[in-house]
Amino acid sequence: MTRATVPNLGLVPLPRVVEPTGMEPFAVTAGTAIVLGTDDERLRGIARFLRDLIGTAAAPTPPAIVAPGGAVPPGAIVLELGEGPVGAEAYALHVTPDRVTIRGREPAGVFRGVQTLRQLLPPLVEFQAVRPDVARPVRVPAVRIEDAPRFEWRGAMLDVSRHFFPVADVQRFIDLMTVYKLNRLHLHLSDDQGWRVVIDSWPDLTEKGGASEVGGGRGGFYTKDDYTAIVRYAAERFITIVPEIDMPGHTNAALTSYPALNCDGAAPAPYSGVQVGFSVLCVDRESTYSFIDDVVRELAALTPGEWFHMGGDEVERLTPAQYVGFVERVQDIVGAHGKRMIGWDEIGAARLRETTVVQHWRPKTTAAAAVAKGAKVVVSIADRAYIDMKPDPATPIGQTWAAVIDVRTAYDWDPVATAGVPAQAVLGVEAPLWSETIATIDEAEHLAFPRLAALAEVGWSDAARRGWEEFRLRLAAQGPRLAALGVNFHRDAGVPWTP
Numbered sequence: 001m002t003r004a005t006v007p008n009l010g011l012v013p014l015p016r017v018v019e020p021t022g023m024e025p026f027a028v029t030a031g032t033a034i035v036l037g038t039d040d041e042r043l044r045g046i047a048r049f050l051r052d053l054i055g056t057a058a059a060p061t062p063p064a065i066v067a068p069g070g071a072v073p074p075g076a077i078v079l080e081l082g083e084g085p086v087g088a089e090a091y092a093l094h095v096t097p098d099r100v101t102i103r104g105r106e107p108a109g110v111f112r113g114v115q116t117l118r119q120l121l122p123p124l125v126e127f128q129a130v131r132p133d134v135a136r137p138v139r140v141p142a143v144r145i146e147d148a149p150r151f152e153w154r155g156a157m158l159d160v161s162r163h164f165f166p167v168a169d170v171q172r173f174i175d176l177m178t179v180y181k182l183n184r185l186h187l188h189l190s191d192d193q194g195w196r197v198v199i200d201s202w203p204d205l206t207e208k209g210g211a212s213e214v215g216g217g218r219g220g221f222y223t224k225d226d227y228t229a230i231v232r233y234a235a236e237r238f239i240t241i242v243p244e245i246d247m248p249g250h251t252n253a254a255l256t257s258y259p260a261l262n263c264d265g266a267a268p269a270p271y272s273g274v275q276v277g278f279s280v281l282c283v284d285r286e287s288t289y290s291f292i293d294d295v296v297r298e299l300a301a302l303t304p305g306e307w308f309h310m311g312g313d314e315v316e317r318l319t320p321a322q323y324v325g326f327v328e329r330v331q332d333i334v335g336a337h338g339k340r341m342i343g344w345d346e347i348g349a350a351r352l353r354e355t356t357v358v359q360h361w362r363p364k365t366t367a368a369a370a371v372a373k374g375a376k377v378v379v380s381i382a383d384r385a386y387i388d389m390k391p392d393p394a395t396p397i398g399q400t401w402a403a404v405i406d407v408r409t410a411y412d413w414d415p416v417a418t419a420g421v422p423a424q425a426v427l428g429v430e431a432p433l434w435s436e437t438i439a440t441i442d443e444a445e446h447l448a449f450p451r452l453a454a455l456a457e458v459g460w461s462d463a464a465r466r467g468w469e470e471f472r473l474r475l476a477a478q479g480p481r482l483a484a485l486g487v488n489f490h491r492d493a494g495v496p497w498t499p
């Protein structure tokens with residue numbers, strides 16, 4: 001499929017306005033420079049990102065970065081802050097034969113615009129080495145684009161507890177999220193099978209609780225420096241890390257590390273199976289809350305983002321009153337450490353603050369009760385957004401309890417209609433990748449793609465302008481890019497991939 005026959009230049013997610021101008025394309029040559037139109041430290045970081053992306057695709061040396069002030073040389077790519085489409089991640093991208101301009105009101109918008117420019121460049125720029133077999137110069141079609149996201153929360157979740165993923169794997173996952181303009185990475189940092197981040201005041205959480213995983217492997221954990229490196233890497237790509245410590249259930253790893261957190265005071269064995277619902281913190285004991293306070297305080301101090309995720313799902317060992325009382329106390333602790341709480345939709349049973357967010361995951365339920373209390377909703381409905389579900393019955397990895405989710409199913413729905421709550425209550429969408437059945441980043445990528453790209457569009461693009469028949473052609477055009485990025489994506493049968 002050539003670019004001319006692909007609708008909307010093959011861009012995913014679909015921008016608000018895409019107007020090809022009919023002018024000659026812009027050519028990236030040895031003379032191309034990246035010019036900072038505004039003096040801003042974050043823009044400088046974005047310029048370095050773009051320079052590294054273009055790399056040696058166009059010329060033997062990457063483009064130079066030119067400081068603001070002087071005249072703009074011909075053939076420049078200009079990054080600037082200024083008036084344009086409204087919103088922190090909004091941008092305008094204008095490609096003419098002799099200049100590319102990307103303007104945002106904020107650096108985040110310019111960065112999203114750079115991802116659009118990236119998708120207008122041929123997939124060869126994604127290769128880490130020079131490709132002598134490709135025609136040069138590299139060209140960008142002349143176009144005027146104006147763009148802004150529909151939802152402020154467009155996330156993915158990586159379960160690093162059931163199987164541990166080292167820092168480099170998480171950074172790779174962030175790289176792939178970046179291509180599709182996602183902006184939240186929720187890390188599921190603790191569960192029955194492993195506790196994955198160091199808490200200095202409770203060192204055994206990782207010393208003991210980090211040494212297990214599904215299937216009996218060695219597990220692993222992030223030091224505080226590791227976690228900070230992930231936060232920084234994400235921030236450079238305008239992605240916010242949302243840390244989750246799952247409680248009061250899903251806590252076997254904590255209970256094996258500190259038996260006093262268990263009402264019977266006995267340490268359970270480390271767990272490497274895949275059942276849920278059997279573990280619970282001793283919620284009626286005061287010392288449990290000093291533990292939680294320490295954990296939230298230490299993690300909040302390392303987390304610049306607004307949110308702290310308390311889990312709250314699948315608790316089978318408490319009365320409803322115990323559960324609700326627990327959620328309300330944790331909400332106070334999270335608030336005291338300056339964060340907004342988010343939790344799985346079960347927390348909707350508690351009294352929630354208006355700043356609290358409910359993550360709606362259970363099919364055939366609504367989050368209406370939580371919304372009535374003023375809470376906001378992130379939609380992660382399992383039969384649409386759970387990318388740990390098999391994309392195809394024949395896929396050896398993945399689960400099926402919620403559904404088999406092909407890419408059309410992941411794409412062809414509306415979060416507001418599905419959540420059954422008013423549009424203003426919906427913050428956005430998030431795709432959870434649980435890791436019971438996956439142990440490597442290659443497996444994670446195979447489950448995530450192309451569905452994560454489809455869900456990124458569900459979160460970014462206006463509902464009225466989206467349609468499956470048009471999307472499948474644009475998605476097909478992403479195939480060579482994903483391949484160049486080394487992603488072993490699922491060749492979904494509904495998409496006309498080129499060989």
Ligand code: TNX
Pocket residue numbers: 276313314344361386388399434435436
């Ligand atoms: C349900 S989703 C869970 C997780 C599992 C997942 C597997 C949710 C809040 N709880 O504990 O990993 O299903 O698909």
